[in-house]
Amino acid sequence: MKKRGTVRFQVSGLSMERLMNEACRHEIRLKNVKRGKYREITACLTPEEYGSFCGIAQEKGFHVGKAEPVGALRIWERDKKRWGLWAGLCIAAALLIFALSMIWEVRIENAGPYLGEIKAYLQELGVRPGVRRDQIPLSQLQDNLEWRFPRIKWIRAEYAGTTLKIRVEEGTPPPLIADQGGAGDVIAGEDGLLLRLNTFAGTPAAKAGQWVRAGQVLIRGEERGQNGELVPVKARGEAIARVWISRRVQMDVREYKTVPTGENAIVREISAPFFHWMRGEKPDYQTFDLERTVTPVIGVWFPVTLIRDIFMEADTLVTQRDLDAVRREAGESAWLQLKQALIADEIVDKWMNFSIIEEDTMVATATAEVRRDIARYRKE
């Protein structure tokens, strides 16, 4: 195999110029020639040329010193046996490649009032930092976003390094024909009271003021052609509806306490992966508190442990909790869950209902009335 790189060496003798001219005649290209002491130079050559040069120099009575690698060859010669270093470099390179194959930032530009909704929708689609790039097909993501937000004229999704950039341009898009992605209806994504239906493409199948159920067709994917025939289109539109969202939390109003009876039993065990020895028997208490102490016999790395269990017999005492405290706790929990469900919604009203079921369960129901776009595209 051809040896690459450069070696540096020293030559000494009378009339160095004569040797240099001779090397030149043999097409040996000397580099970085430096005059050292009297009758001495240092120069660089490729390892192959160095072999030829040595032959010429020795023939002419010159003394050539030992060649030392320079540049990349020097690093290789010095470190070629440091397996740990190469393994570390390989791991670092692999980690770098892995890191570059992920998305570390999602940047939404020019989204204006849609910013929150787009963020929420991207979360719903699983587009977030830390996801592999090949898991997100950009054209499909673009298409999904355009369908989800019909008031947006176009959306451009592209990668800039490890950043996913989504650029939004607002406007009313022209209706698209079926060939451009297939015909389909716009349906209601959830139950609600329709407040406004803006049809950009297709034929409206519902009207404002109407109660709609999830899955109901709001805009049909067809339009009348010039001759009165029905032409399939990609239905597009916006369906703003009043939607009620609830979250319900149940909480026990009773509190269970154990009261020790004074009866105790101690059980000791020695436990190893393939060996188990127990001294004493486990008591047949109906209710008990258990205090367990685990002590490694020799050390952390030796898997033999001494276990000491103290079974303390107890009676269960059921008491009634303070209802106001239970109510407050259940209400806070329900409200928290509701807030998590409403990421970017415009809240019109909200309220909380409490009820008690079978005298032992408090139910808190947090409800919010929001206005949201419930239009979803369904391909035929």
Place this chain on the structure above:
Amino acid sequence: MDIRDLAPPEVRGSAPRLTLTGREEVLIEGHRGLISYETENIRVRSGMGLISVSGKHLTIAYFGTQDLLILGRVQDVSISEEGG
């Protein structure tokens, strides 16, 4: 007249070409061998005579069959008939 006479001298092969870049670099193309090399003076044989480059810390960055590149602090470049 030979058509080769119309070509510039460096193309005809008789004359060397000297390129001085700043005070740091002298490129001699078409040399005919090195006569002497010291850190303060380098003398090179060429088709039009002896080229002498004087300066400080002179090194030969490249010494090929046709080209010779001198680096360092160049103070003087002269050409003489002697040794040509």
